[in-house]
Amino acid sequence: METFGKKILVVDDNLELIDIIRKFLRTQNFEVLIALDGKTAIEKTLSDAPELVLLDLKLPDIPGEEVLKRIKEINKDIAIIVVTGFGGEQVAVEMMRKGATDFLSKPIEKEVLLKSIQNTLEIRNAQIEDRRFGQHPSLEKFFPFLAHEIRNPLHAISGALTIIQRRSDLKDEILAQSIKIINEEVHHLNEFVQECLNFVRPPNFVRFIEVDIHEVFSVVMNMISHMFESESKKIRVVMDVDPQLPKIYANYEEIKQAFLNIVKNAYEAMPEGGEFTIKTLRKPDSPKTIEIAFMDDGMGLKRGNLDKLFDPFFTTKLRGTGLGLAICRRIIVERHHGKIFIESEENQGMKVKVELPIGRRLGD
Numbered sequence: 611m612e613t614f615g616k617k618i619l620v621v622d623d624n625l626e627l628i629d630i631i632r633k634f635l636r637t638q639n640f641e642v643l644i645a646l647d648g649k650t651a652i653e654k655t656l657s658d659a660p661e662l663v664l665l666d667l668k669l670p671d672i673p674g675e676e677v678l679k680r681i682k683e684i685n686k687d688i689a690i691i692v693v694t695g696f697g698g699e700q701v702a703v704e705m706m707r708k709g710a711t712d713f714l715s716k717p718i719e720k721e722v723l724l725k726s727i728q729n730t731l732e733i734r735n736a737q738i739e740d741r742r743f744g745q746h747p748s749l750e751k752f753f754p755f756l757a758h759e760i761r762n763p764l765h766a767i768s769g770a771l772t773i774i775q776r777r778s779d780l781k782d783e784i785l786a787q788s789i790k791i792i793n794e795e796v797h798h799l800n801e802f803v804q805e806c807l808n809f810v811r812p813p814n815f816v817r818f819i820e821v822d823i824h825e826v827f828s829v830v831m832n833m834i835s836h837m838f839e840s841e842s843k844k845i846r847v848v849m850d851v852d853p854q855l856p857k858i859y860a861n862y863e864e865i866k867q868a869f870l871n872i873v874k875n876a877y878e879a880m881p882e883g884g885e886f887t888i889k890t891l892r893k894p895d896s897p898k899t900i901e902i903a904f905m906d907d908g909m910g911l912k913r914g915n916l917d918k919l920f921d922p923f924f925t926t927k928l929r930g931t932g933l934g935l936a937i938c939r940r941i942i943v944e945r946h947h948g949k950i951f952i953e954s955e956e957n958q959g960m961k962v963k964v965e966l967p968i969g970r971r972l973g974d
């Protein structure tokens with residue numbers, strides 16, 4: 611993620627610590643502002659509009675909690691990481707409920723600080739993007755709202771869970787299992803929210819670049835092997851690719867998303883294992899187009915369901931969103947002027963064929 615030149619306001623009254631943090635953050639190309647007390651912190655938030663505030667909760671004048679509240683009132687897009695002294699975890703969790711994105715306990719390690727800043731800025735960017743929309747009027751308003759309402763408590767749950775985990779005896783199997791379940795459910799909800807947002811996110815032509823499709827496959831398959839650890843052992847992957855395949859002009863992130871959705875479906879259709887093939891070729895009768903086929907030999911599709919596949923919310927899965935293929939269609943057809951075809955019979959697997967133009971179009 612691009613963090614170059616992002617403004618960070620460090621609020622603390624410990625000059626020695628400030629000096630260390632300032633020097634370190636500057637080496638990481640952040641612009642660093644300093645406030646030694648709460649009043650100055652609020653003033654600088656108003657005058658300098660930092661992207662992120664690193665806020666010590668113990669300040670000489672105003673309580674940190676009050677400063678947090680004021681900063682959020684000034685601009686709710688300013689991300690806040692709260693810093694507490696030893697044993698301040700409980701307060702920190704409370705602060706996350708009030709809008710802080712993360713917390714750090716003193717003494718602060720540089721790597722931990724950097725990681726937290728990067729995560730926090732990423733979450734902030736996602737939240738800002740969540741609010742920028744245009745097409746599907748009702749869903750486009752509703753999904754970002756939903757995302758916001760779900761994501762914030764989820765962060766708080768994750769934060770609290772980390773503490774429980776740290777302080778618990780994980781040899782207690784029932785406890786360990788329960789923590790695992792909470793983690794998985796939080797993860798599932800995060801994915802659900804992400805999928806809803808992917809569905810309404812507007813096209814971003816700025817990010818059109820030359821993309822090597824085969825490179826996208828390796829990234830996608832790598833992600834899949836993490837998502838489907840146990841199934842992966844039972845699925846044989848065949849890559850039948852044309853080594854001469856030209857690069858295409860595309861939005862890398864979107865194409866990755868579309869392929870990921872297709873491969874995810876294929877893996878979900880083969881819980882007992884099977885064979886999954888990706889085939890690429892330059893379309894013989896139309897050299898300006900590449901063709902990609904994704905084939906699985908999983909459960910296939912019931913007759914009659916074929917024409918509902920691309921409808922948003924159509925799902926036959928217990929916990930599906932029914933948005934995966936709707937997103938694919940949007941990315942491939944609407945944003946990349948490609949085509950997508952599906953062939954399937956019940957218990958005979960599925961073939962998803964995607965055609966994408968190689969070149970740039972006017973207006974892209």
Ligand code: ADP
Pocket residue numbers: 871875876877879906908909910911919924925926927929930931932933934935936959960
């Ligand atoms: P979801 O995966 O959340 O159900 P999708 O839009 O990705 O939503 O898929 C919609 C439906 O299409 C799935 O619920 C499933 O019934 C069907 N489907 C998609 N891909 C496959 C596949 N490879 N094999 C069998 N059915 C599939």
Ligand code: MG
Pocket residue numbers: 871874875933934935
């Ligand atoms: Mg899906």
